[in-house]
Amino acid sequence: MSATLSGIGSLLRIKPIMKMEDGKPSSERVRTTRKAEERLVKMLEERQPIERFALVHTNAAEEAEAFRKRLEPMIPADDAYSMDITPVIGAHIGPGAVGYAIVSGK
Numbered sequence: 274m275s276a277t278l279s280g281i282g283s284l285l286r287i288k289p290i291m292k293m294e295d296g297k298p299s300s301e302r303v304r305t306t307r308k309a310e311e312r313l314v315k316m317l318e319e320r321q322p323i324e325r326f327a328l329v330h331t332n333a334a335e336e337a338e339a340f341r342k343r344l345e346p347m348i349p350a351d352d353a354y355s356m357d358i359t360p361v362i363g364a365h366i367g368p369g370a371v372g373y374a375i376v377s378g379k
């Protein structure tokens with residue numbers, strides 16, 4: 274993403290949602306953090322049942338934990354991991370990002 278596009282996205286509060294399903298990458302864009310979180314919750318609901326779950330973040334452990342608590346009813350309690358994203362990926366998406374990786378029975 275160019276610096277210009279990034280600046281416009283920040284100004285408009287656009288939050289990208291990056292997805293990978295069956296090895297095929299795609300993305301969505303929503304406005305505001307709240308709408309991005311709602312979309313991530315809806316995507317998780319659509320993929321039930323969840324076999325394995327990992328919460329990922331870029332230097333945002335507190336935000337990630339708050340998000341995990343919201344997802345608790347939908348994720349396996351004994352197999353839920355939380356981890357900081359590697360610096361290589363984090364360098365591209367920046368600090369404060371929160372998301373998840375799943376293995377779904379669907």
